[in-house]
Amino acid sequence: MPEPELVDHVARSTGLSPAEAARVIDDVTAYYRETVDEFVRRRHRDLHQRGRRNAEIYAEVAGELADRLFAAPPVRAAAAASDLHLSEETRSVCAESSATSAARRPPRS
Template identity: 60%
Template sequence: MPAVPDPELVRRIAVSTGLSPAEAARVVEDVVAYHQEPVEEYVRRRHAHLKAYGARNPEIFARLADELAGRVVAAPDLSERQLRRIVYG
């Protein structure tokens, strides 16, 4: 059973965006779900996406490190070696 979003946050989103409370709750749930993705899954998914668009590993791993550092709930600092191990095992 998914957690019920914080009612105060839902109210605040609804008021600031003009969304209905149900729509605001859905937005909050979507954002929370996005940020609950485990670091390993995020790294694998983004690596595959960037690779599919022609990026090379040195560029990809630098970009992943920057992206992870900027997440709302920041992931731990991972070295390029640690990122490679997530992707390639």
Template identity: 60%
Template structure:
């Protein structure tokens, strides 16, 4: 499977930002990789990050619910119970 970013998108980013094509390609590849993360991977990673910042789970579940709803490719709505199961199994 080709992992290079879409050429049309790279051209658009390079043109609209003035970035060199190679830099635009790296930026696009980084963004695409970020959004390739599954819902489960995202929830686990963000839970760890928010825990490290000292947040308690009830605040974390609310934060994760809001974040998931605002992502460009929206995950299905998850309950607090479903979020806990993703994190703790």
């Protein structure tokens, strides 16, 4: 479920119901969760299946990359806080958030 403030904003600004706004937000954020590597592999596969040659594929994908948003690479919250010169209190909150997220993450196989 998206953040309630974002759902409220989208619902107010578009006239959608809160449930519709949440669904749209989920759809859009899912679309942009794709990493650069995943995008390049997917587009290469799609264009290759349409009979395009690598030189054409790489040129087209390079053009698409310039205009596309992608998921940010994983960042450890504590490291990000340190890099941003945040206060000790903020770093502590980030570290706690990172530990909570790690505890919820399924184990890697």
